[in-house]
Amino acid sequence: MKKVFFLIAAFVLSISAYSQTSEKKMDKMKDDKMMNHKMSDGVMMKDGKMMMMKDGKSMEMDKDMTMSNGTMVMMDGSVKMKDGKTMMMKDGDHMMMNGKMAKMKTDKMDKMKDK
Numbered sequence: 001m002k003k004v005f006f007l008i009a010a011f012v013l014s015i016s017a018y019s020q021t022s023e024k025k026m027d028k029m030k031d032d033k034m035m036n037h038k039m040s041d042g043v044m045m046k047d048g049k050m051m052m053m054k055d056g057k058s059m060e061m062d063k064d065m066t067m068s069n070g071t072m073v074m075m076d077g078s079v080k081m082k083d084g085k086t087m088m089m090k091d092g093d094h095m096m097m098n099g100k101m102a103k104m105k106t107d108k109m110d111k112m113k114d115k
Helices: 002-040 106-114
Strands: 042-046 049-054 057-060 078-080 086-088 093-096 101-103
Antiparallel strands (some): 042 049, 078 086, 093 101
C-alpha cells in the first residue's frame, strides 16, 4: 500500500512540475509576441530617414502622421505633442501608434536593415 501511495504522489508531483514549466513557456511566448507586435506598428528614425512600420514591414514615411493620443509626427522627424511641445527624433527612436516614445534596441534595428 505504501508503494502505491508513493507512486501516486510521485506522479502528481511530476505532473504539477511539468504544467508549471509549460505555463512559464507559454507566458514568455505570449510576451514575445506582444512585444514584437507593439514594436512593429509605429514610426521610427532609421539612418536619418523616417520609417513607418506596420505588421512587421517597414517603408519610408510618405506623409505626416497623427497618433492616437494626438501627437503629430512629421516626415522630417519632428514631433509635436498634443500639449504643444516639440522635439526631434534621433536614430533609433521609435514612436508607437499610441504616441508613446521608445528607444529601439540595436539588434532590432539590425533586423530592420535586412528587410
